[in-house]
Amino acid sequence: MLEYGCHVRDVFRIFDERVSLMESSDNPTFANWDQDETAIRDQYARQDPAVVATELVAAAEVLAERLDSIKPDEWSRPGTRSNGSIFTIETIALYMLHDLRHHLWDVAATS
Numbered sequence: 261m262l263e264y265g266c267h268v269r270d271v272f273r274i275f276d277e278r279v280s281l282m283e284s285s286d287n288p289t290f291a292n293w294d295q296d297e298t299a300i301r302d303q304y305a306r307q308d309p310a311v312v313a314t315e316l317v318a319a320a321e322v323l324a325e326r327l328d329s330i331k332p333d334e335w336s337r338p339g340t341r342s343n344g345s346i347f348t349i350e351t352i353a354l355y356m357l358h359d360l361r362h363h364l365w366d367v368a369a370t371s
Contacts, residue, residue, distance in 0.1 A: 261370070262304065262305065262307065262309050262312060263299060263304040263305055265309070265312045265313065265316055266299065266302065266304040266307055266312055267295065267299065267304070268316060268360065269312060269315050269316040269319050270295075270298060270302075270319075271356065271359065271360065272316070272319035272320050272322070272323045273319050273323075274293055275323055275352065275353075275356045276319070276322055276323040276326055278290050278339060278347075278352060279323070279326055279327065279330075279349055279352065279353070280326065281339060282337045282338065282339040282347075282348075282349050282352070283330070283334060283337065283349070285339075287338045287339060287340060288339050288340070289339070289340045289341075289342065290339060290340065290341050290342060291342060292341075292342040292343075327353055330349055334349060335348060335349050335350040336348050336349070336350065337349050339352065
């Protein structure tokens with residue numbers, strides 16, 4: 261569960277960074293994010309659960325505030341993943357929600 265918490269915290273951070281780039285740049289290309297490499301490098305299994313919980317909530321709030329501040333004409337601003345997939349702010353937000361739903365199902369299945 262701790263590693264899922266770390267991953268979801270980082271998902272919020274990555275998506276916040278990507279939405280920020282899409283707001284401030286014309287069609288930015290996002291750096292590749294190797295989730296497995298991040299888990300190993302950042303030693304997810306050794307992190308303090310209380311700290312991770314606090315950071316997860318904070319990262320979620322930052323991303324929620326960013327998405328809440330998007331103006332109607334900004335939702336269609338594009339960005340491109342390193343694999344060539346093109347997203348808009350709207351579709352990347354939907355993708356993130358879809359991804360998080362899967363993580364909730366995974367956690368519920370292991371509880």
